[in-house]
Amino acid sequence: MESIEAIYEYAWLVPVLPLVGAAIVGTGLISYSQTTSTLRRPAAVFIVSLTGAAMVLSFLLFFSQVQGHETYTRMIEWASAGDFRITMGYTIDHLASLMLVIVTTVAFLVMVYTDGYMAHDPGYVRFYSYLSLFSSSMLGLVISPNLLQVYVFWELVGMCSYLLIGFWYGRKPAADACQKAFVTNRVGDFGLLLGMLALFWATGSFEFEVMGDRLTELVTTGGLTTGLAAIFAILVFLGPVAKSAQFPLHVWLPDAMEGPTPISALIHAATMVAAGVFLVARMFPVFEQLPTVMTVVAWTGAFTAFMGASIAITQNDIKKGLAYSTMSQLGYMVMAMGVGAYGAGLFHLMTHAYFKAMLFLGSGSVIHGMEEVVGHNPALAQDMRLMGGLRKYMPITATTFLIGTLAICGIPPFAGFWSKDEILGSTFEVSPVLWAVGWLTAGITAFYMFRMYFSTFEGEFRGTNKEIQIQLKREQLMAMGASLGPGAMNSKELTLDAEAHDDHGHHSEVPHESPIAMTFPLMALAVPSVLIGLLGTPFANYFEAFIHPPGEAVEALAEAGGAFDWSEFLIMGGSSVGIGLIGITLAVMMYRTRQLDPSAIADRIKPLYQLSKNKWYIDEIYDVVFVQGSRKLAKQVLEIDVRIVDGLVNLAGFVTLVSGEGLKYLENGRAQFYALIVFGAVLGLVLLSGIT
Amino acid sequence: MTLAEGVQLVSFGLLAAMMIAAALGVVLLSNIVYSAFLLGIVFVSISGMYVLLNAGFVAAAQILIYVGAVNVLILFGIMLVNKREDFAPVRRAWLGKVATGAVCLGLFALLSTMVLGTPWALSSEAAIGDGATVMIGLHFFSDFLLPFELASVLLLIALVGAIILARREFIPDEMPQDTVGDALKLPERPRELVPASRDGAES
Amino acid sequence: MIQLEYFLLLAAALFCIGIYGLVTSRNVIRVLMSIELMLNAVNLNLMAFSNYLDPASATGQVFTVFVITIAAAEASVGLAIVLSIYRNRDTVDMEQFNLLKW
Numbered sequence: 001m002e003s004i005e006a007i008y009e010y011a012w013l014v015p016v017l018p019l020v021g022a023a024i025v026g027t028g029l030i031s032y033s034q035t036t037s038t039l040r041r042p043a044a045v046f047i048v049s050l051t052g053a054a055m056v057l058s059f060l061l062f063f064s065q066v067q068g069h070e071t072y073t074r075m076i077e078w079a080s081a082g083d084f085r086i087t088m089g090y091t092i093d094h095l096a097s098l099m100l101v102i103v104t105t106v107a108f109l110v111m112v113y114t115d116g117y118m119a120h121d122p123g124y125v126r127f128y129s130y131l132s133l134f135s136s137s138m139l140g141l142v143i144s145p146n147l148l149q150v151y152v153f154w155e156l157v158g159m160c161s162y163l164l165i166g167f168w169y170g171r172k173p174a175a176d177a178c179q180k181a182f183v184t185n186r187v188g189d190f191g192l193l194l195g196m197l198a199l200f201w202a203t204g205s206f207e208f209e210v211m212g213d214r215l216t217e218l219v220t221t222g223g224l225t226t227g228l229a230a231i232f233a234i235l236v237f238l239g240p241v242a243k244s245a246q247f248p249l250h251v252w253l254p255d256a257m258e259g260p261t262p263i264s265a266l267i268h269a270a271t272m273v274a275a276g277v278f279l280v281a282r283m284f285p286v287f288e289q290l291p292t293v294m295t296v297v298a299w300t301g302a303f304t305a306f307m308g309a310s311i312a313i314t315q316n317d318i319k320k321g322l323a324y325s326t327m328s329q330l331g332y333m334v335m336a337m338g339v340g341a342y343g344a345g346l347f348h349l350m351t352h353a354y355f356k357a358m359l360f361l362g363s364g365s366v367i368h369g370m371e372e373v374v375g376h377n378p379a380l381a382q383d384m385r386l387m388g389g390l391r392k393y394m395p396i397t398a399t400t401f402l403i404g405t406l407a408i409c410g411i412p413p414f415a416g417f418w419s420k421d422e423i424l425g426s427t428f429e430v431s432p433v434l435w436a437v438g439w440l441t442a443g444i445t446a447f448y449m450f451r452m453y454f455s456t457f458e459g460e461f462r463g464t465n466k467e468i469q470i471q472l473k474r475e476q477l478m479a480m481g482a483s484l485g486p487g488a489m490n491s492k493e494l495t496l497d498a499e500a501h502d503d504h505g506h507h508s509e510v511p512h513e514s515p516i517a518m519t520f521p522l523m524a525l526a527v528p529s530v531l532i533g534l535l536g537t538p539f540a541n542y543f544e545a546f547i548h549p550p551g552e553a554v555e556a557l558a559e560a561g562g563a564f565d566w567s568e569f570l571i572m573g574g575s576s577v578g579i580g581l582i583g584i585t586l587a588v589m590m591y592r593t594r595q596l597d598p599s600a601i602a603d604r605i606k607p608l609y610q611l612s613k614n615k616w617y618i619d620e621i622y623d624v625v626f627v628q629g630s631r632k633l634a635k636q637v638l639e640i641d642v643r644i645v646d647g648l649v650n651l652a653g654f655v656t657l658v659s660g661e662g663l664k665y666l667e668n669g670r671a672q673f674y675a676l677i678v679f680g681a682v683l684g685l686v687l688l689s690g691i692t
Numbered sequence: 693m694t695l696a697e698g699v700q701l702v703s704f705g706l707l708a709a710m711m712i713a714a715a716l717g718v719v720l721l722s723n724i725v726y727s728a729f730l731l732g733i734v735f736v737s738i739s740g741m742y743v744l745l746n747a748g749f750v751a752a753a754q755i756l757i758y759v760g761a762v763n764v765l766i767l768f769g770i771m772l773v774n775k776r777e778d779f780a781p782v783r784r785a786w787l788g789k790v791a792t793g794a795v796c797l798g799l800f801a802l803l804s805t806m807v808l809g810t811p812w813a814l815s816s817e818a819a820i821g822d823g824a825t826v827m828i829g830l831h832f833f834s835d836f837l838l839p840f841e842l843a844s845v846l847l848l849i850a851l852v853g854a855i856i857l858a859r860r861e862f863i864p865d866e867m868p869q870d871t872v873g874d875a876l877k878l879p880e881r882p883r884e885l886v887p888a889s890r891d892g893a894e895s
Numbered sequence: 896m897i898q899l900e901y902f903l904l905l906a907a908a909l910f911c912i913g914i915y916g917l918v919t920s921r922n923v924i925r926v927l928m929s930i931e932l933m934l935n936a937v938n939l940n941l942m943a944f945s946n947y948l949d950p951a952s953a954t955g956q957v958f959t960v961f962v963i964t965i966a967a968a969e970a971s972v973g974l975a976i977v978l979s980i981y982r983n984r985d986t987v988d989m990e991q992f993n994l995l996k997w
Binding site for chain 3: 715716734747749753757766768777779813817832857858
Binding site: 673676679680682683686687 | 788791792795796798799802
């Protein structure tokens, strides 16, 4: 037992180990840039082994928690002023230990993968130090015992996300995307900050459970109106909305795919975006008591799930498609939280983390292979219209990708089935309408995932088709021209540039399988993607017994598990598998056997197709409303500033000048005149004081 | 004072009329030499007032210092700057004069109302009369000792200052050769004297 | 009996005449004379107060003596300054002495 206690005492090492790695390598990069950049392999091994150590420690903690160790919390006083005190520390409970395992395993595998993916990149070492910093922040986030500390790490992961999206800062889309991500997250984080401070004002605490208890007490005693409490909670929820890419703050996530693919896998699929769901889980004691908030959370999630799926149908960029899929799946998790299915939401978080990380890494592997053929142009290398038939060249990638696809589509016994089914089941008990949305989304998910799979791995290889390449380049130029505005750059120059770059990048006519460093993580992730769902089967729900809302008793769950209704499970599971199969069938007909022509269907429902293709025009709406709107506002304010504020300042100066110019004639150098003024002033003052 | 009341009143009236008339003359006459002499009459009249106020010693001091020293000094000053010059007329000079007159009348009205409106705490004690001389001396060497000594220092400073200011400035272009003979003379730059008349200045 | 107010009014009149002369004179020496008039007005006040309010201790007379002393010093220094200015500017016109201005 003593050794177990020791593990808990040193649990703080979990986030600190990657931080040490990031700090050492980062300091090296800053101080001896050239030398450190050449030490590629040692730096990578160093950082990966530190993360591995953190992973081992996490596993130890996790097993200890599984064996029923009680929650361990250690706090130190951070700041105190009078009776106001802020504490920091760490807490290891079931949820935290689970998250630690998820984060460390995915981070470890992604770091291994990175070695292969970034092998030729000059920023290899920098990438590793960012990755390590991110891991550290994320691990710190999950073991935070109170909302304030969560906020600190929340901002840190946001910053790492910014750094990593803009990793290739030389590319304009990447630079734009990282700013977009940062600004969008600011909106949410500001809400979170306001909500956090409001809750502190109301309850006087940053601890989750204390907060929940006091808030409930306040609402029941009438110290705080329900509406106000709901507003506070929704403000807090704005943070997860931004971080987990929920409507309406989802716009940054697809653009974040401009970052390197390992980042998309680690941050924008598996861990950081799940932080929003994690925070909702942590805030569950607060949200639970406020039905309005729960409804808002559930509907936000449902709407996001549907919107993400509907956009993903028409995306041609493999990473964009996966990004919208991520958004949709995050919507599921948030919806689960909203309907009170705490365990189901976190279960989906876990399964999704594994299979989506794998899908992203697989897409990275595909892109890596495609770059051999079409050159280092993201517009070409990531476009599914140029892929096809890759199964022949990349068997491991294709197999793992297929496993991931089946998992996300909810086909039993893959992981996604169990978690998604549990969410849908819980949702049906609360609201059939929400269930219908989720159910429909499941079908769409199956359709677009198989569309993606078929266009990428089946059929003929189209990578060498010059016609499509030229068409894609034209589209890229048009998109760039539109974003740059007319006259920003000569388009011919761009064409030539792209052409030259393209020629340079040509290596071979066919793609090849990725190196072992990249395929190993894929295979490693395939295992949980297949099996981990079995932890949470409705008839033997180990997961639910382990992860449950703080207030709920374990016995109740065990009883619920005992009274398991097979017929209900079969109806729910059957219906979701059914719609999944319908989606898959449609995809097979459209993209495999070509019995249906996708473009003909697209023409038939042109407005809907355009709506989906243009991402519901949300970027355009935001551009008009917020970007242009704030520019107009800024112009108005500038006008006011120039006219009124500057005018006042200038008026003050002018008045001074004029009065000085006028008064200087009194200063005429004649002492007698001064004497007259003195005596006159005496007279005047005496008269004045006599009158008043 | 042993004079009869009637005599006192008459002499006060005469002195007052003489003083005001002379003062107006000082201010208003155009000839500066007349003004200087009328100033002397003002001083003498005030000395008479002092006698009426039972202060023989101060009256004597007034005559000695003002008439005998200050007035003579002013006459000397007039002689030293004795240049007949016609001042260039200033535009709207009457405006300044009217304004000054208004201010002066206003101040006078103010002072008059104050003087007449204040209930003076008149003392019924008998005046010490000629004993005042002794009294003043006692004051000077007891409670007014410090001001008295300071006044002497001030006079010394004024003496030195007046000499320094009034003599010609000391910028010797060449040092005097026989220092023994001129040892007691302050070195002065030889300067052409300003001619007494404008015609002389032009030539 | 001569009232205290007579002397005070007389002094006030003298003082105001002095102010008038001070402000309107163009000859520097007349300005100095006006200042002497004002000083004498003050002296007259002091003497009147001494005689009517505090006849026994003659403090007012002491003050008058001090004022006379200072007036003498003032006159000498003032005239020295006048001489000095006259040497430099070759005039005694107050209107010309306006170098100290904007």
